[in-house]
Amino acid sequence: MKHLFLFLFVFFAILSVNAQQTQKPPLHGKNWMAITGKPLAATAGSMIFQKGGNAIDAACAMLAATCTMWDVLSWGGETQALIYNPKLKKVIAINALGVAPSGATVNFFKDKGYEFPPEYGPLAAVTPGTTGGLCYMLAKYGKLSLKEVLAPAMEMAAGYPIDGQTANSIERNKEKIKAWPYSKAVFLTHLGEEREAPVAGEIFKQPALLATLTKLVDAEQEALKEGKNRENAIHAAFDRFYKGDIAEEFVRGVKEQGGLITLEDLANWKPIEEEPLHVNYRGIEVYKLQEWTQGPALLQSLNILENFDLKKMEYNSAPYIHTLYQTMSLAFADRDFYYGDPYFSPRSPITGLLSKQYAKERASLISPNRNVGLAQPGDPYSFEGKKNPFISLLKNRSLLTDTTQNKDNREFVPKHDATNKSAAIVNMGNDDSLYHDRLWRGTTSVVAADKEGWLIAITPSGGWVPACIAGNTGIGMSQRLQSFVLDSTISPFNVLAPGKRPRVTLTPSLALKNGLPHLAFAVQGGDTQDQNLLQFFLNMEEFGMTVQQAAEAANINSNQLWLSLGGTSIQDRIPKPGSILLNNKTPEHVRAALKQMGYDMSFGERTSGPINAIFVDQEHGTFWGGSSNHGEDYGIGW
Template structure:
């Protein structure tokens, strides 16, 4: 018995040592507030708002505005998704500020052009803008400052800010695409005809058209205040000017001139929605995600499945832990790929069945102990909500589609709109490059907290470089239409239809413990978002990591899912069976074990994803901030 106890102690020490590493970035600390986002200047904008007396919602809106203005792989014409803990009501609320498919965006329209999926770039890739409306709504309902105060940092940046190397180089790489759109060319390429046509790193980048648009929003607010409107009404006057006034007129004109479909009615009829978030309890922690118009419930499903395993005893990133995690994610994402979609359209996705604990037990029982399940298929959650599945026939056809492609060489396709290090990509294998692109692409993240108890997580996106700018608004149009499908065999709940929201990858997260704020966490990275956030959460809850350690710790990623972005043909999106991304430091013994289990392994030096997070230290009444060591993500606390 003594020898067993000694062995157990040694094992636990070795396991703990593997993840108690010194972090590359220091953790952040604060007792009054915390602001973290994807760009240092944008984090500073959040700090400026806190210093003016704003709350975490005010600061989050300022960071959102700043990242859009800096083109941190998104712009003002994109979409915003948020979770907010309201200390007054002691509830988590969800903000759905995702745009919708415009008039004319039908299956027949895109199929007539030869597409299996809507296009990746240009005006035909656009849904209606959601970020301006989402920001105004959050600020009006839950902030404390004026729109003018919150937008001041962005207005100053639109007048001219020193552009960072990442954005400047992304513009230069994509300049040939940018030249297809006249308004984009005028904004992004100030040195047209020179060898380098994009701005240089550190150059003052000016956006006079966007500056005019932001000033128009502030003018509308200030005019409403002069007319005796209250703070909330004044902010919504700015909202109305964007969606129903002269800004809307120019946006629609500029879109139509370049071949876009968005109409004035599409803008006027759109509105952000305040929703009840979805949540599950994992070992005493309540985890909140947005509804099934995002991929967020896949994390909740994964937690329900993993609750059936002793993860702590398996050990952080042991072969059996990696295997269990990988199989779990594949099962959850198989359900995501087939069942998630806009819940405001019928039929409504079967989300109560998908999140049922007994359904999770059934899925957990499917995981083999000693081999890689090469093809994960959607389950049938309908019996767990006392209904019959209307798409059983489609499920059978779909499994045949996967079987027919499983032995083929599927094209490694991922859009390269946020590849931070092209030289590195060129030196890697195609599969490594696939993962890198997916990891770096798409969005940014914003998290904020304050001593009053407000806690905010936002994952905004859309309108990334190369963006098609809508007329003289200075606003890049979203590219999120590509996340729809045109064939119900892929996902009957996510087939494109005017007025419908696409199922998106964007997925902020909040967690409560003992009924109080515990974690705010978010990440960029397309389809890998909830994979990395799941492991971040487990790193803290199961393995006791600090928030900074958890943002940097080695994760795994699966490519065994349908891609949500990029490629207009079916073969571009099909899952890569058995493919797993591991950290380069994975030990040889673990590699050998996984190989024997049938895994197709690729490796990367950093596999944790660019996660930003805030841990609320309930014992000491302070904040710990974690900001990824991947790129330019940055935070400030006080």
């Protein structure tokens, strides 16, 4: 009788989850689907599909549009993507992250008093990657010309009605913007008035950016006239950006404002097509980018969670939340220490980190009824048959993690990348305007699919407001240099060096089932990205939610990790053991149980992302789209 009662309780709990009403309807389509962070940008994707483009063309158009709209990124930022190629029947990875410029050394920044590279301005910049990444993906896997794909973004650069969130972000950051002459000229359209930023609905014009995009298209069209094929013509545009007159003006503008990027830095940079990493979770192949991103932390988490019966725990019960938190703490402890640019030495022990045996060992560290203080990195080297060369460094590392200071001032999400997580958090005292600004802002996600079988997920970022624009290019510089560390005790794999890529938070996801496309999912939000994506995936695969239900469902967030962005001192970034963000609707009995386990709880109105995703319904041959129920994320399907 007891077992029957337990069965019925779990059955009705799952039934209740599956019956959950969503605030936004799921999207449906059989031919294509385009989802991203702004309605106008989703419309740009739909326009490209209607021209006969495939999912890669549409994704590139959405990427171009979001950059032009300053959706917390710009053309000088970074792009990373996962693509399912139906011709090759495999997932490929695109690494279009910029590198540290020639003069960016540890000593350069330490001599200026930094413990991390700066958050803003020309000294925060890596080389621009988004333009090159877009050109590479379009040339190799798209169908249309650069001229066709950039047409919506160029029309927007000529003038589009700016949204209130971006306009208010400009106004809020105007004092920083005034320090950079080219940024001031673009953003502060009412200089000297009480409100110096544009107002919502005002036509926002970017003539310098339009001129740059026109130069790219002109280079492509000239190459076509010379008899070059489509792919080589797009590469001609790439060369004009990184080696031609655009590069010259970009570098001139950087140097004028005190930055380090050189012509050689631009000319030597190129995107890289890579093999993605993946693990099998209960029959589903989940793909992430390599360890130059935080993506493998999600894969490590799935490996650990395979050792637990999550369905039996129930969605967002105290045991489930506790198991998730402990799992993520272990995975992020490894991320913080072992992840970095795989093209530099030392190489991360990624084989050991992703082994099922290592995951079992990590799972055994989880106490069933208490938070285990500050999780420490493990020793994955032994699972590669090697000796860990950093044992002594790991012992010294604990001296950096004094968590007794700045406890109430540190936020879950850095300001530029913030989503709802820092919104309405009970004990952080954010005012209402800042709450709404962070609620609707964040690194954009782009997902697209088509009936030919192409599936793509992109998480682009960089060059967010307040952005330092490089000369008369209209292009905001990246701020991603801050994701490096200057102290090998924090991570010997992610120490700043010229030509090196920082380990980033940006992390798109793809999943295959039965060897065929199953899911594309991505989210904004700094260090919380893989936390939210992990829970989104489990919501669907363990608890049977639809893609829209999973996108809206309440998540938890952990602050027990080293922040990747925000603040230039050790105390700004150290982990906060036991610090957890829960949804306001978390039941009292769950709160009480977590408190007894030793958690320090904060509460937010919405804790789900925002996530954008496409589910490929293999049974019916259709697409389901899920798009966040807060902010401006938007999708269109047909």
